[in-house]
Amino acid sequence: MIKLKQNVAKSLLDAISKAFGISEGLPDEVQISMMLEYPPDDSMGDLAFPCFKLSKVLRKGPPMIASAIKDVFACDGIEKVESINGYLNLFISNNYYSKLVPEILAKGSNYGKGEEGKGKTVVLDYSSPNICKPFHIGHLASTVIGYSLKKIYEFQGYDTVGVNHLGDWGTQFGKQIAAYKMWGDKATVEAGGVDELVKLYVRFHAEAEENSELDNVARAEFNKLENGDEENLALWKWFVDISVADCNKLYKKLGVTFDSYNGESFYTDKMPEQVEALKKSGLLKIDKGASIVDLSEYNMPPCLILKSDGSTLYPTRDIAAAVYRDRTYHFAKCIYVTAAAQCLHFAQWFKVVELMGYDFYDKLVHVPYGMVSIDGAKLSTRTGNVILIRDLINAAVEKVSAVMEEKNPDLENKAETAEAVGVGAIIFHYLLNSKIKDIDFVMDDALSFEGNTGPYAQYSYARTCSILDKAGDFVCDNFEISDNSEKELSKTLSRFGEVAKYAADEYEPSIISRYILDVCVAFNRFYHDCPILTAEEAVQKSRLALVKPPNIVLATALPHICLKTPRKI
């Protein structure tokens, strides 16, 4: 469709010059192609060109412009043109769509792929949980949105680097170490893993509420850690290993991977250089003993760089990490996926990096997402009142297993498929709506096999596989579109390339999720309206040939939103 739009734009420009005898002051081809719209309903054509913006340059009313263009417009692939209310409605020929099918078949998994990213690198910072704290459903959002963006950017031709910026440094480790020294023991932590560490952490907070002296103890322990105390370093390393191993189990279930696990601690020796640079540039101010960068000129509270005891902070580590990533990867973009609660944090240190004179400041992108709740209940950390992602996944997989046991008891790989569908249901639910909207997770909605769900999408894909498996090998040399639902399906498939690019431009996996649903709906309608296996041979082959393209597009698009593609459900 991208190509067709380009051709249409070129032909429109020719037609405008011809009809009005001018070529100056007109929008260019790219602008025209961006002005093309998809009409809300078929009767208004497949593409529409609004003539309102031209009215200024051409000094004529939009309806008159539309009808003048109509008289001279001609373009390959467009079979009919209508001018209505200042719009030029364009009808794409069946022949164009008929040619699309062999194109998709030939390109296979490369169909829709973009090239803008060739030779460029995008760094993506996602998941990034805090060690020793529970991995909650909020972090799941960062994990799946971030990994999905990684796939989406790869599809635009970029090299990508996925970084798990582990929260493995900071005062909370003082608390964790203090708690362990007071109440923990090796055997219990070894047996209980992260759950035990979280218990200790939660207990620390509860007791510190009563006894504020504990906070001083924790601060002292963190200070020792920052100064390289061996005992504390060993404990810290042990806690990190336990936590990371636990997270890795989850990543494996989700199919999410990283290229680097350089967490906050990795930047310990890289921060002094940035603190020095801040001092030298005169940006660093002392405020009540702490070192800050004043951002009042930019309507933001100050960015904290060092506490009064000299210990570093979250922004300090982010600044050092950004410089390191720029030097290591020479990124075209560095994308950070976190909860919207961190918007100010990113705005602040992005500004500091800009003030420091780093030229990569405008390549930093914060991608925030909304609040996550389950069945309406908001989440709170710290108190231990969190819904662990592990429990959520287990519940989903159990429910899917029960449904499958009833509907398809003879299925091979039952356990594996139930996990793919159960996990997929949760992810899809996360990625269905614009990321900045709050997500309320309702289990029964997410798991339904009908409606806008992961199971529906995966099931539709499995249906394409089963039809193709039943058909066996076939050759169709004479593909033709004859029915309206065939055309609708082709039209939906033709949009994949531009949808994929749009999702990258907007940092929005939900654009892919919505598109997947469009493909599934169009495919299921075609399947319902156009009998395949009972049709006469020529029609049958032609229809079968139309099952393969949605199969290809879904096989490519589902992994873009972290969904697996079981061939049988």
Ligand code: ARG
């Ligand atoms: N660990 C942080 C948290 O859980 C998220 C880190 C995001 N990445 C970053 N470079 N700041 O809230």
